[in-house]
Amino acid sequence: MIIKKLKLAALAFCLIGTAHAQQSAAQLSIIPKPSETIVTNGHFDLNEEVVILAESGQSRKSATVFNNFLHQLYGIRLPIATFDHGTPSIKLSISSNEETTEAYQVEVTEEGIDISGSEKGIFYGLQTTLQLISTNNGNLSIPTVSIKDEPEFAYRGIMLDVGRHFFEVAEIKKMIDLMAYFKFNKMHWHLTEDQGWRLEIKKYPKLTEVGAWRDSTIIGQYWDFDPFVYDGVKHGGFYTQEEAREIVQYAADRMITVIPEIELPGHSSAALAAHPEFGSFKMDGYEPKDGKPLTGSVMAMNEKGEPYDNDLNTTVPGFWGVQPNIYGVKEETFQFLEDVLTEVMDIFPSEYIHIGGDEAPKDHWKTSAISQDVIKKEGLEDEHELQSHFITRIEKFLNQNNRKLIGWDEILEGGLAPNATVMSWRGEKGGIAAAQMNHDVIMTPNSHMYFDHYQAEDQTTEPVAIGGFLPLEKVYSYSPRPETLTTEQQNHILGVQGNLWTEYIATNNKLEYHLFPRALALAEVAWMGKTQKDYDEFTTYRLPHRLAELEQINVFYRVPEATVSITKDPNSERHQVQITPLVKGSKVYYTVDGHKADQTATAYTSPFLAPITGPDHDNLTLRYIVVTPEGRQSNEFSTTIE
Structure with missing residues (x-):
């Protein structure tokens, strides 16, 4: 299906990812990370033919909130029904009547999605499902996965x-x-x-x-x-x-x-x-x-x-x-x-x-x-x-x-x-x-x-x-x-x-x-x-996706410092510098010659060898900025290369 243009002024959700690629549990970009996750090699296609099965009143309310997010972001709504019509579905099942418990399970197969737990747990399972959605050529899909999750703190x-x-x-x-x-x-x-x-x-x-x-x-x-x-x-x-x-x-x-x-x-x-x-x-x-x-x-x-x-x-x-x-x-x-x-x-x-x-x-x-x-x-x-x-x-x-x-x-x-x-x-x-x-x-x-x-x-x-x-x-x-x-x-x-x-x-x-x-x-x-x-896992796998998502729905977050790794090159004994931005898809511009960094500076493409010394024969200062996919520019950051 053709996905409608994202509405930036809408609620704060955007769903990003690489479709159909098998990922490890660590690589899924769900925040907060679930307690237990098993990923298998498959995917479930999400389209307007998928029905949300919700029997209780609160589950239907949670499904409506989920639907509102989905509609504002992708222009689609999923039908909400109380019984199985034989079509692919997201089934919401109350498995606990405890008001205090927030535990939930999400089971995604190629045929459908089952979300079970308390009323609160089902709501959280739906949020996890939203974060699992990825896009590929205008289609929405969710990796096949089994998740068991509950919070540490009430x-x-x-x-x-x-x-x-x-x-x-x-x-x-x-x-x-x-x-x-x-x-x-x-x-x-x-x-x-x-x-x-x-x-x-x-x-x-x-x-x-x-x-x-x-x-x-x-x-x-x-x-x-x-x-x-x-x-x-x-x-x-x-x-x-x-x-x-x-x-x-x-x-x-x-x-x-x-x-x-x-x-x-x-x-x-x-x-x-x-x-x-x-x-x-x-x-x-x-x-x-x-x-x-x-x-x-x-x-x-x-x-x-x-x-x-x-x-x-x-x-x-x-x-x-x-x-x-x-x-x-x-x-x-x-x-x-x-x-x-x-x-x-x-x-x-x-x-x-x-x-x-x-x-x-x-x-x-x-x-x-x-x-x-x-x-x-x-x-x-x-x-x-x-x-x-x-x-x-x-x-x-x-x-x-x-x-x-x-x-x-x-x-x-x-x-x-x-x-x-x-x-x-x-x-x-x-x-x-x-x-x-x-x-x-x-x-x-x-x-x-x-x-x-x-x-x-x-x-x-x-x-x-x-x-x-x-x-x-x-x-x-x-x-x-x-x-x-x-x-x-x-x-x-x-x-x-x-x-x-x-x-x-x-x-x-x-x-x-x-x-x-x-x-x-x-x-x-x-x-x-x-x-x-x-x-390290948080900043490598989960944070970059979610920050890019926040920007697409017009959340004015602070663009954070990149991860800068400085190691000795074994062949030349010079410093090798690697810069990894924490916003997925960002560009980095840097200097090591004492000048301020802006978008006219050197564009970072891969790890590079730093000069032996700075302009005055002292320590080097790496200066850099991060420019996000939507064009937001970070503050200028700096770090010393001794």
Whole structure:
């Protein structure tokens, strides 16, 4: 059949390969790599005569998602039926009713395809099938193969911060499509922040009327200027509850649970800009001589120590960093937060609700008569135990509503809430401590899982980021279960998550630049665990196909460094240089004479012998660029030939 032209603006899938050629299991470009794969010498032809056999409602929904991907990419849809018509088919068979299991099997013969497993497993089997498709002279085919697969970790997540910069519904759906394709199952949605409140709360409309917008945003790194330099552009936005439900359902159809985060008690400036009466300011409890308290006997003060007027809105900050504002430890605030969380729970069916709990400065609590009175009344040691008291009260409310609390590892300080799950971000220390206390843990250390970090050691070659250096190989090297834990304690490690903080990520292109290809490495960390991972195999066989695929469907990934191999030529004793790009079909242009590399430089065609020395009789510097099949040019990379 004639395949229609790929639609680049569509969902994130493109299916590439060499048809009819027998491949080893290692050479199949499936990410994440399946647990067990046996390849035989044959293929199954995929065309519009093939029927998808799906008996259950969820299987038909998964088949419809599969069909949508196929149609948007190739212009075809496969009929979906509930019984065998005697034609070639993709048969979906429920072999497990366990809701938690994600295992599946794919059996491809020349006559048809059988996919079996739980409902979730069948969905993942369909994603694997999509990645198996190859093209040959306008025809689609799938190699005959037997696959048995299941994930190592139950929690495989990516966090998207929309508080610093707002992203449209369509952009989030595109990210969800990509996550589903690579078998992620949790999207942690960071919805509230100092710089913006992003979710409609019907009982408190000012949260979005005021808290969702800032007048301006700083330019450059927030430590570069004193005073800050601002762009003068109003930024903001929020999701209506209907839009949030739409995203939740869209993700659920792709086996992804959306976990909302409502930050407390810190990172609350946007909320307090709308409702300062719920804050803890420097002189909570102060009774002004000629002013009126905002709520009961509590008087909120501005940063100058002056009482706020009832009608005065504070400003949503346009600069980054840890803000001093914090919620007040008072009944009015707890009622406000319970009202907010009640509406949040009505939108998000997730068993987990994330409450943040990180970077909460306690200076205002130290000078607040109300806070100090609570410390004395509850017999608490200090403000750290006061935060634990605050979070424990919120957890009790969530537990009463059959939900579980997740917080960043700062919630360990002052004592951990009884049933809390910890996200360990300041390294692994917090996660290890929580697991040793028999609490569940999600590992997301900033050393390996912060995708807002730079991807090159030379930061001048990269777009502005928050700092740090996290290359692809370091992500791939991560093992979420610390060896210092016992086997029983390691069982509390639910999984792993990559984080996209967006202080310096304002567009969808830049979001994708930071996310890919590192998310592909994370997909294998989360699915495969430690034992099967092989970075050389990953970059040689699987990554090149998938990156070329991402480009064809208009994903703005970072073009990674090539693999450069430098060996001694046995005949001449000179250095032989081999350059292998990590995007299938790419071209490489290089120099070794000190000049910058561009597309006028020498085109790499095969391994070459380098000059004996550099232009100044010193070490050689190999400079090169990678140009992808679609014409994307990488940054200039360099390596020393000693």
